[in-house]
Amino acid sequence: MRAKTSAIWLYAVVPAAQRGAPAGLTGVAGEPVRLITGERLSVLVGDVPLSDFDHDPLRDHLEDLRWLEEAARAHHRVIDAAARSSDVVPLRFATLYHDEAAVRAVLSERLEDFTSALQRIAGRTEWGVKAYVDPDMLAAPADEPESDQNTPGTAYLRRRRAQRQGQRDARQRAAQRAEEIHTALADLAVGALQHPPQDARLAAYRGWMILNGSYLVDDERAQEFAAAVDSCDQRFPEVRLELSGPWPAYSFTTEDRERQGEQS
């Protein structure tokens, strides 16, 4: 019996009506992407070498940011390409199975979940909105405490207290802005959630990231949504907004994520 040398990497679940994977598409290992077709659902997969994708080598690779970047982009490329011609339910990065039989088994076990996920995202697109603020623009100019040359230590403490208070006020104001923006955008979406703010060392931005949201929006409302982002940008001059997308509905594949947002 020959030892297995490959595993199956899963990209996304698509309706079975989908006739084939987009031609010439390659995946995380440069492998050709293919379709495993079930009764009502199919899944886009690739055969990847165990030498790189077995538990231990994969774990090591995932700690290498360059490898991770390449693989994540490839994973997304496959899903994004598929999303151009059908609804897709993305699978989490690094979902691997030993063989085709196991993949078919999970397709039928989770038929209901996948089907409702497909229905939930049909005709909808995920958009990302990030908001940044320059803390200096938020802080009200601190009243210069009367400086008394006879008591420089006391003056110092007064200054420090004013600065701390100013920072607190700025944080509060920023939180309020973030909340207003998130609420306004969630109003136009069927699902909304916030990711943690991105690490400034990786994302390279100045100031504070006060919002890092994902919004599931009906395609007919996409323009309206983009306009709302624009209008929030105008309404809050101290806040800078960035729209990213269109994304396949990564953040809204499970029911509780949708419940977290405002429903329309």
Place this chain on the structure above:
Amino acid sequence: MTGRDQSESHDATPNVRQRIAVDRESVERGLASLVLTIIELLRQLMERQALRRIDEGDLSDEQVESLGLTLMALEDRMTELREHFGLSPDDLNIDLGPLGPLLPRDE
């Protein structure tokens, strides 16, 4: 220590020395940033505590003045040390992962 270094000619020794010197510098800097981070943590805690007690009003004017002078001197000294080691305020921090950074980044 790579094979390549050993196979170089007579510059192997200065290269190694240079690398050790750089390493020592960065080790010192690493230690300095760790120590200064802890001191900065304490400074912030003391400052917060001082302001709280002033607000509570249980310190005399002289005590407030003395406290202020001490904290002011401490802040100046910290800045000196930081600049001596070429560390920015952002360098003084420890990432506690899920707990976030040790020091709030904006105080």
Place this chain on the structure above:
Amino acid sequence: MSTARDEHLPGQSPIAWQGQQIALVDLLDRVLAGGVVISGEITLCIADIDLVRISLRALVASVRAGWDTNTAGGTANPMAKGNIP
């Protein structure tokens, strides 16, 4: 079926669309933390990805344990945890 992608190609809107290079952080926010999670006969289970996230935490702050469950109703304040950069 027409998707938003068909209607909004890059260059047709003043707002930045995905035609440009996608920012890695934006991608990781989604592919690592999003998507359906299934387990079973897999070679790398999700719990191990959490370990990887922890070792990447200095670089990638996009996934924090339990964060997603705390954002119910979108009321969580990202800055309340003192993580302002």
